[in-house]
Structures are given as C-alpha cells and as structure tokens.
Amino acid sequence: MSTAAPTDANAADPSVLVQALSEENAQLKRQLAWFKQQLFGSKSEKRVIENPDQPLLTGLMGEPVKPLPPADKQKITYERGKAKKNRDDDCVTDSGLRFGSDVPVKTITLEAPELTGSDADQYEVIGYKTSHRLAQHHSAYEVLCFQRPVLKRKGCGTLTTTPAAFNVLDNSIADVSFLVGMLVDKFLYHLPLYRQHQRLKSSGIELSRGTLTNLSKRSIELLRPIAEAQLAHILQSQVLSMDETPIKAGPTKNKKGKGVMKQAWFWPLMGDQNEIAFTYSSGRGRTHIEGLLGNLFTGTLVSDGYVAYSSYAAKNEQITHANCWVHGRRKFVEAEDDEPELVRQVLDSIGHLYHVETQIRDSRLADEQKRSFRLTHSKPIVDQLFAWFDQQRQRPELLAQLMLQQQGSPLIMI
Numbered sequence: 403m404s405t406a407a408p409t410d411a412n413a414a415d416p417s418v419l420v421q422a423l424s425e426e427n428a429q430l431k432r433q434l435a436w437f438k439q440q441l442f443g444s445k446s447e448k449r450v451i452e453n454p455d456q457p458l459l460t461g462l463m464g465e466p467v468k469p470l471p472p473a474d475k476q477k478i479t480y481e482r483g484k485a486k487k488n489r490d491d492d493c494v495t496d497s498g499l500r501f502g503s504d505v506p507v508k509t510i511t512l513e514a515p516e517l518t519g520s521d522a523d524q525y526e527v528i529g530y531k532t533s534h535r536l537a538q539h540h541s542a543y544e545v546l547c548f549q550r551p552v553l554k555r556k557g558c559g560t561l562t563t564t565p566a567a568f569n570v571l572d573n574s575i576a577d578v579s580f581l582v583g584m585l586v587d588k589f590l591y592h593l594p595l596y597r598q599h600q601r602l603k604s605s606g607i608e609l610s611r612g613t614l615t616n617l618s619k620r621s622i623e624l625l626r627p628i629a630e631a632q633l634a635h636i637l638q639s640q641v642l643s644m645d646e647t648p649i650k651a652g653p654t655k656n657k658k659g660k661g662v663m664k665q666a667w668f669w670p671l672m673g674d675q676n677e678i679a680f681t682y683s684s685g686r687g688r689t690h691i692e693g694l695l696g697n698l699f700t701g702t703l704v705s706d707g708y709v710a711y712s713s714y715a716a717k718n719e720q721i722t723h724a725n726c727w728v729h730g731r732r733k734f735v736e737a738e739d740d741e742p743e744l745v746r747q748v749l750d751s752i753g754h755l756y757h758v759e760t761q762i763r764d765s766r767l768a769d770e771q772k773r774s775f776r777l778t779h780s781k782p783i784v785d786q787l788f789a790w791f792d793q794q795r796q797r798p799e800l801l802a803q804l805m806l807q808q809q810g811s812p813l814i815m816i
Contacts, residue, residue, distance in 0.1 A: 403803065419516045421614055425557055425759075428498070431533065450592070463528065470505055476638075478780050490698065499534050499536060508537075511530075514527075515586060526556075542583075544607050544717055545581075545600065545607075546577055548567055550563055550564040550565075551563070551564050552564075569619075570624065571617070571620055571621070571624075574616050574617070574620075577614075581617060581621045583622075584598060584614065584618065585618065585619065585621055585622075588618065590645035594615045595611065595615060595711075596611060597613060599611050600612065629679065632677055632679055633671070633679040633681070634698075635673070635677060636672070636673035636675075636677050636678075636679050637669055637671075637673075637695070637699045638697045639671075639673035639674040639675065639699075639701060640674055640676045640701040640702065641673075641701055641702045641704060642671060642672070642674075642695075642699055642701060642702070642703055642704065643671070643672040643704040643705070644669065644670070644671050644704070644705050644711065645669070645705065645706065646667050646668070646669050646686055646689070646708070647666060647667065647670070647684075648666070649663070649666050649667065649668050650665065650666070651663065651664065651666040651682075652664050652666065652684075665683065666683070666684050667682070667683050667684070668680050668681070668682060669681045669682070669683060669685050669690060669691075669694065670702075671694075681694055687709070687710065688710040688713055688714050691710060691711065691714045692714060693805055695714075695721075697720075699723070700720040701720075701721070701722065702721075702722040702724050703715055703721050703722070703723050704724045704725075704726060705723070705725065705726065706725070706726050706729040707725060707726075707729050707730070710725065711723060727752060727755065727756075731749065731752050733751055734748050734752075735749070744794075748787070748790075751783055751786070751787055752787075754783060755780055755783055755784070758775070758776065758780045761775075762776070
C-alpha cells in the first residue's frame with residue numbers, strides 16, 4: 403500500500419515531511435526487493451549492474467580501472483524450413499521428432515486395400531509417404547541361454563565340457579550388460595533398486611532385492627581402482643577446489659528410538675583438469691581434510707570460508723589457501739543495508755571479474771592464454787580491491803565494531 407503525502411496543514415513541518423519521505427523510501431525499497439525476487443529467485447544473489455561502463459571503485463583509490471569492453475557476439479540467423487534438411491547428425495520429422503542415427507528405426511509398410519481389390523491391376527506404387535511415431539518396448543530384459551557341448555572321448559570315455567563364457571563377476575547370474583544397465587539406472591537416472599525390482603517383476607523375471615543389492619556392491623568394487631586412480635590424479639593438480647555438502651546416509655535411531663537416516667557428508671574435490679571425485683565422511687571436521695590431502699597435495703586450495711580449511715592450510719606450508727569469490731561476495735551482500743554505496747561498487751567490481759571469466763569461457767582460452775588474459779584484465783581489479791580493503795580496515799568505526807565482535811565471540815577476524 404502507498405504512503406499518503408503530507409497535507410497542507412503540516413507540510414511546513416520538516417519532521418513530518420522527513421517521516422513521510424522515509425516511509426515512502428522504505429516502501430519503494432520493499433517493492434524493489436520484491437521485483438528482484440521475482441526476477442532472480444528468492445535465494446539468488448544476482449544483481450543488475452546499472453551502469454556497466456562506469457569505472458570501478460570511482461574516486462576511492464585514485465585512477466579507476468576501466469571495465470572489460472563487451473565481447474563481440476556472433477550473429478546467428480535462422481531460415482525456417484531449411485535447417486532440418488541440412489542436418490547430418492540427426493533426423494527431424496515434420497511432427498518435430500528428433501533422433502540420432504544410432505537410434506534403431508523399424509520400418510512398417512502398410513498394405514493398400516486397392517492392391518487387393520478386383521481392380522488391383524489398375525494401380526501401381528509410385529512412392530511412399532513417410533511418418534514417424536515414438537514407440538517403446540515393454541521390457542529390454544532378456545535371458546541368455548548358453549549351451550556348452552559335453553564331449554566324450556572315444557576309446558577311454560573321458561567326459562569334458564566346454565568352459566563357460568567369460569563374465570565380469572565369477573559365479574554370477576548377471577551378464578555385464580545387466581550390471582551396466584542397473585548401475586546407470588540407479589546412479590545416472592536415480593532409479594532405486596526397489597523400482598528396478600518392480601520393473602523386473604512386471605517383465606516376468608523373479609529376482610530377489612538382496613541379489614540386486616549384492617550385484618551393485620560387487621560391481622562397485624570393480625570400479626574402485628578407477629575411482630582411486632582419478633582421485634590420485636586430482637591430488638596432483640596445482641589448483642584444487644574442495645567443498646563439503648550434507649547428505650543422509652546409513653540408518654540410526656533418534657531419541658525416541660525411531661529409525662532415521664544419520665547425518666553424513668560428501669567432500670567433492672575438483673582438480674585443474676576438470677576431474678571431480680566425491681569422498682565420504684561421517685563428520686565435517688578437519689580430520690577428513692588432513693587424511694585426504696595429507697602430504698599428497700601441494701598447491702593452491704580453493705574453498706569457502708569454513709574454518710576447517712583455513713586452519714588446515716595454516717599448518718601446512720606447502721598449501722596456499724584461496725577463498726572462493728562467491729562466498730566472499732556474500733558477506734558484502736549482507737552488509738549492503740549498512741553501506742549501500744560502497745557495497746554496490748565492490749559488488750560491481752566483483753561482477754566484472756565474473757565477466758572476465760565469461761569471456762574466457764566463451765573464447766575457450768586455456769593454459770597460458772587464460773593466465774595472460776586474467777593478468778591483463780582481472781589482476782588490476784583485484785589489486786585495486788584489496789588495496790581498498792586495507793584502506794577500509796583502518797576506519798576507526800570499523801575497527802571498533804571488530805573489537806566488539808571479538809569480545810562477544812571467539813571469532814578471529816583475519
């Protein structure tokens with residue numbers, strides 16, 4: 403609801419006018435926040451840079467850094483009715499169905515009643531009109547029946563049997579094709595084993611749930627050497643990103659004795675070759691970081707502001723700790739109500755760093771080209787930002803706030 407303007411009777415009173423304008427300003431801020439929420443979402447930290455050509459940190463640190471000029475965008479044009487005829491990688495039908503060349507196509511030729519009538523000799527086939535429908539088999543399961551010859555040697559009567567066909571799991575009823583399909587369905591398409599069990603049963607195949615669980619465990623053990631080799635390769639990276647995320651894993655009981663899933667953690671690691679490994683721990687302490695990295699990793703560790711990473715890096719000289727820009731930026735968003743103008747300039751500067759990364763990705767720069775581009779366009783912005791941070795830390799009112807925070811909590815300000 404809008405705020406009414408002051409009447410003529412009290413318009414001359416400055417306090418009334420200030421109060422009315424303050425209420426109107428607060429109302430406009432609430433409306434702006436609502437529009438941003440509709441545009442970006444309730445939890446998004448995206449923001450619109452009002453003037454992207456404005457110099458960064460204007461007037462605060464001397465000569466401002468000019469933002470990166472916009473990249474040239476490739477103009478893409480489309481011609482209706484011609485694009486689908488020139489495609490070699492897939493097929494597009496008139497009804498909009500698109501499929502690749504590896505998709506099996508079953509051709510069904512319909513019989514023409516005219517060719518079986520009394521005047522069939524009056525017709526001849528001059529071509530076919532084609533249409534497509536997407537179909538699905540009831541089940542893709544099948545049972546492989548291996549027949550092994552049993553041989554009897556003439557003269558001595560010795561019996562021999564041809565060896566069984568190779569299988570990835572010894573003494574298993576599951577073919578490798580079934581194992582792959584089961585794991586892909588479970589871990590890629592998130593189809594639990596109990597639902598796969600239901601699908602097997604509806605297809606006429608009786609197999610216990612316990613057998614599926616055992617087959618999954620045995621198959622995963624076959625993949626363990628691959629996962630360990632990838633993790634070892636990731637730890638050889640010069641730059642390593644690490645995070646932790648909560649999951650529910652393993653049954654336990656709550657205070658009332660009811661069965662619940664206990665709290666656990668995934669610790670994903672991403673190396674500089676875009677490889678990712680997910681490690682598991684029942685806790686969120688520094689112990690897992692130490693046991694995982696140990697003396698195997700020497701380089702730059704990128705993380706959020708969680709204290710476990712900084713305390714680990716502080717005790718390991720071979721580790722350079724780098725905080726994530728996204729998490730550092732979040733603290734400025736929280737301070738925006740107290741220092742809106744200063745925070746806006748900082749967030750705009752960080753936004754231009756993101757713009758640099760976007761151009762690196764769009765231009766597909768790598769290795770030395772990427773490093774050179776960052777040194778040219780990102781480093782001046784970062785240097786100016788940190789110089790400004792050091793300047794702001796010397797503000798008396800800010801130092802007083804930090805002292806109060808340290809007295810009220812054991813938080814160490816770095």
